[in-house]
Amino acid sequence: MDTIISTAKLNSSEIFDLMKQFITEVIGEEFVEEMDITMESSFTKDLEMDSIEIVSFSEKIKNHFGEQIDFTGWLSNMDLDELINLNLGTIVNYIEECQ
Amino acid sequence: MARFVFVVPPLTGHINPTLSIGAVLLQRGHQVGWITLDAALASKLPKGGELLLIEYAENDLQKQESEKYLDIITKKIVYGIDSIKFLYEEVLIPLNRHSYEGISDWLDRFKPDLVITDHQMFSGAIAAANKGYSYATSVTAPAAIKVMDELPKVHEWEINQIIALQKEFGIDLETAIACSEELTMVLTSSEFFGEMELPECYRFVGPVIHQRTEQPAFDWEKLNSVPGNQKILVSIGTTFDHEHKKSFFEKVIEAFENEPLTVVVVSDPELFEQWPDNFIVQRSVPQLELLPHLDAVVCHGGHNTVCETLTHGLPMVVVPIAYDQSHVAGRVVRVGAGLRLNFNRFKAKHLKESVTEILSNASFKQAAIEISGSFSRAGGTEKAADLLVELAKEPVVVVLNN
Numbered sequence: 001m002d003t004i005i006s007t008a009k010l011n012s013s014e015i016f017d018l019m020k021q022f023i024t025e026v027i028g029e030e031f032v033e034e035m036d037i038t039m040e041s042s043f044t045k046d047l048e049m050d051s052i053e054i055v056s057f058s059e060k061i062k063n064h065f066g067e068q069i070d071f072t073g074w075l076s077n078m079d080l081d082e083l084i085n086l087n088l089g090t091i092v093n094y095i096e097e098c099q
Numbered sequence: 100m101a102r103f104v105f106v107v108p109p110l111t112g113h114i115n116p117t118l119s120i121g122a123v124l125l126q127r128g129h130q131v132g133w134i135t136l137d138a139a140l141a142s143k144l145p146k147g148g149e150l151l152l153i154e155y156a157e158n159d160l161q162k163q164e165s166e167k168y169l170d171i172i173t174k175k176i177v178y179g180i181d182s183i184k185f186l187y188e189e190v191l192i193p194l195n196r197h198s199y200e201g202i203s204d205w206l207d208r209f210k211p212d213l214v215i216t217d218h219q220m221f222s223g224a225i226a227a228a229n230k231g232y233s234y235a236t237s238v239t240a241p242a243a244i245k246v247m248d249e250l251p252k253v254h255e256w257e258i259n260q261i262i263a264l265q266k267e268f269g270i271d272l273e274t275a276i277a278c279s280e281e282l283t284m285v286l287t288s289s290e291f292f293g294e295m296e297l298p299e300c301y302r303f304v305g306p307v308i309h310q311r312t313e314q315p316a317f318d319w320e321k322l323n324s325v326p327g328n329q330k331i332l333v334s335i336g337t338t339f340d341h342e343h344k345k346s347f348f349e350k351v352i353e354a355f356e357n358e359p360l361t362v363v364v365v366s367d368p369e370l371f372e373q374w375p376d377n378f379i380v381q382r383s384v385p386q387l388e389l390l391p392h393l394d395a396v397v398c399h400g401g402h403n404t405v406c407e408t409l410t411h412g413l414p415m416v417v418v419p420i421a422y423d424q425s426h427v428a429g430r431v432v433r434v435g436a437g438l439r440l441n442f443n444r445f446k447a448k449h450l451k452e453s454v455t456e457i458l459s460n461a462s463f464k465q466a467a468i469e470i471s472g473s474f475s476r477a478g479g480t481e482k483a484a485d486l487l488v489e490l491a492k493e494p495v496v497v498v499l500n501n
Contacts, residue, residue, distance in 0.1 A: 031444050048443040050179045050425040055249050080256040084180055 009099045015092045022060040026053050039089035046087075054083070061095070069098040101491040102130045104151065104211040105237075106202055106223030108194060109137045109169045112336075112403045113217050113239040116286055116307035116483075120215075120237075121148055123484040129491075134205045134223070136165050136198060143312065151209060153201030168194045182421035183253060187260045195222035199268055202226040213491040218243065221261050221277040225268050228276055235282040235490055237483075240402050241292055242423035242430070244285070248295050249426070282490050284483055287406065290473035291430060302486060305477025306406035308387070315383040322361060322379060322392060329458055330392060331355075332384070334365035335399040335420065343420060343442075345370060351397070352378075353447035354454070363389065395457050397450070399442070400424035400431070409436060412471045414463035416453045418442050435466035 010018065016039065024032045027049065035047065043049045049057065054075075061071040074094060078086065103124055105117040114135075121131045122145035132149040133140060141150045153165065168190075199222040206214065206226055214234035216223025227234035238244060243257075261275040270276065280300050285292065289303045322330065333351050335344065348366055355362045356375040364380045374380050386404070390396075390411040398404045400419040405427055408415050415437040417428035428439040438453045457463040478485075 027441065027444065031441075044179050044181060048179070048441065050419060050441065051250060051253075052419075052425045052429040052439075053441070054180075076251050079252045080180070080184055083250070083253065084184070 010096075012092050012096050015095050016088070018064070019061075019088055019091060022057055022064075023047065023049075025060060026057045037088065039092060040087055042085060042087045044084050044086070054086075061091075065095070065098075069095060071095075100128050100130065101212040101488065102132075102210065103213050103215060103487060103491065104132045104134060104206070104209050106134045106214060106216040106220045106226075107140075108191075108217055108220050109135065110219075112401055113219065114140065114143070115309035115311075115403060116239055117215070117217075117237065118143060118145060118148075119307045119309045119480045120483045120487070121145055123480050124487065127484065127488070129488070132205075132209050132211070134202050136194075136201075137169055149209075151205045153198055153205070155201065165197070168197060179421065179425070180253070183257070186422055187257060191219055191221075192260055192264055195220065195225075195264060196267065198222050199226060203230060206230050206232055213487060215487060216277075216279075218277055218283075221264060221275070222268075224276050224279065225265055225270060228270060229268065233281060233490065233493075234279050235284065235487060236277065236279040238278070238283060238285045240423050241285050241287045242402070242426035244297075245293065245295065245423075245426050245430075282486055284486060286402075286483075288470070288473035288477040291409070291434060291470050293430060293433065303477050304483045304486065305474045305479045306403075306410065307480045307483060308407060308410060309403075310387060311385075314385045314388070315381065317381065317385050317389065318379055322363070322389075325359075325361060325377070328359055328361045328377070329394040330361045330363065331395045331397060331454060331458075332363045332365070332386070332389060332393055333397040334384075334386075334404060335418070336365075336401045336404065347418070347442070350445065350447045350450060354451040358451070360454075363393075395454060397454065400427040400439075402427060405431065406474070409467050409470045410474055412464065412468035414457040414467050416440060416450065416457060418445065418450075434470055435462060436470055437463055437467070 020037055041047055043054055058072050058075045105121060107114045107117055124131050125145055125147045132151045133144060134151045134153065136153050138152055144150060202222055203226040211232060214223060214227040214232050216234055216236055218236050218238045224234055258275045261277055262273060265272060265276065283301045284304045285301055286304060286306050288305050335347060348370060352375060360377060362378045363384060364378055365384055366380055367382055368380045386407060390407060390413065393413060396408040396413055396415040398415060398417060400417045415431060417431050417437055418440045419425040419428040420442050431437045432439050437457055440449055440453060
């Protein structure tokens with residue numbers, strides 16, 4: 001499950017897999033199996049995540065990376081349009097840059 | 100005796116609590132009016148309440164748009180965070196812009212000691228401020244405030260929409276005045292709302308449960324026809340009157356058909372040619388009379404249904420569709436009174452499993468009973484009326500600038 005420490009620097013495909021794992025934990029494995037999750041998947045339109053699910057997804061990232069990345073701070077600075085259009089690739093890039 | 104006026108949007112969930120509070124104020128000998136766009140409100144007002152209908156001159160075409168605002172919210176399929184944009188840009192801001200003049204006129208004619216405006220009827224606050232009337236705010240959808248904490252930028256976006264409207268009507272401030280600094284009544288308990296730092300003018304009065312005057316007929320005999328069956332209510336309210344409904348109830352049928360349950364469904368019976376034998380389907384039900392006979396509720400997370408369910412100490416499965424419902428569902432789960440499902444994603448078996456879980460695990464009911472206790476301690480209708488009377492009594496300080 002969530003581990004606070006991850007010292008090794010992850011490449012973008014490793015980050016993508018990790019994000020996919022978090023999404024699975026938030027929305028459930030059986031739903032993810034039916035989805036084609038890619039870097040382009042948007043949280044609202046493609047993954048149909050509602051605001052509470054997005055908030056709990058972001059908590060998982062926070063728990064995993066700890067102090068290393070201010071993910072909730074980054075997310076909470078997004079305005080409505082950015083949040084509506086937020087896709088997985090944007091998050092993967094952000095995490096990769098922060099490491 | 101004081102004169103009170105409620106400013107309400109054409110949204111049932113926002114109107115109903117004001118009818119109960121207004122009824123108490125009337126019983127205590129005060130005068131109470133309701134400023135609204137909806138002429139049909141007349142039949143719902145408590146005895147002695149005055150309908151102050153917003154009407155514009157007939158030759159003014161733009162002002163004839165009133166009717167379109169009455170059900171605009173039901174006309175579009177919305178989901179998730181997208182719905183907040185729709186709610187503000189296509190419903191609330193145009194509705195408030197349209198209502199402003201009518202509200203101002205009624206304030207001049209009615210001359211209230213206190214205006215009570217809904218938190219989404221910003222134009223009520225703007226008109227009161229511009230005309231120099233004291234106003235309180237009733238927050239009938241408290242989860243909306245919670246957004247401040249969870250998604251601050253979304254909240255900021257909402258506030259900016261309100262600020263822009265305020266400027267149109269001459270209020271040159273960089274803060275929203277929709278929530279009164281004198282008194283903002285939050286219609287839930289702090290226990291259910293969850294921890295959050297709020298200014299002192301925010302008062303948790305608990306939900307105001309509205310005893311509807313019209314009682315739809317109900318098939319009580321059928322409800323009790325199978326002894327031993329547990330009974331549940333399934334309702335996704337009145338706002339989502341479109342395709343959402345059909346796919347939702349298809350899953351409800353698949354989940355509960357031939358189960359040892361009696362299922363009361365609030366829906367247009369014509370939605371399907373046939374419903375299972377263990378279903379009672381009615382367009383509307385006497386919900387408050389029904390709740391004491393039930394074991395659980397499945398709903399979309401509308402504030403009123405959730406509060407009525409919790410008041411009766413019943414566990415629930417919440418399937419939020421849009422607006423603040425995701426947050427309401429989050430609170431239900433957090434306090435342990437129920438489970439949530441994703442409206443677009445869930446399948447019949449998930450609904451069946453969740454309902455079985457809340458019916459068999461007593462902790463859900465226990466948590467609901469605890470929240471019910473917090474609701475009664477918060478005071479409800481009487482407490483709300485006390486606060487309003489107190490505020491109306493306070494002398495208004497008039498500052499003259501010459």
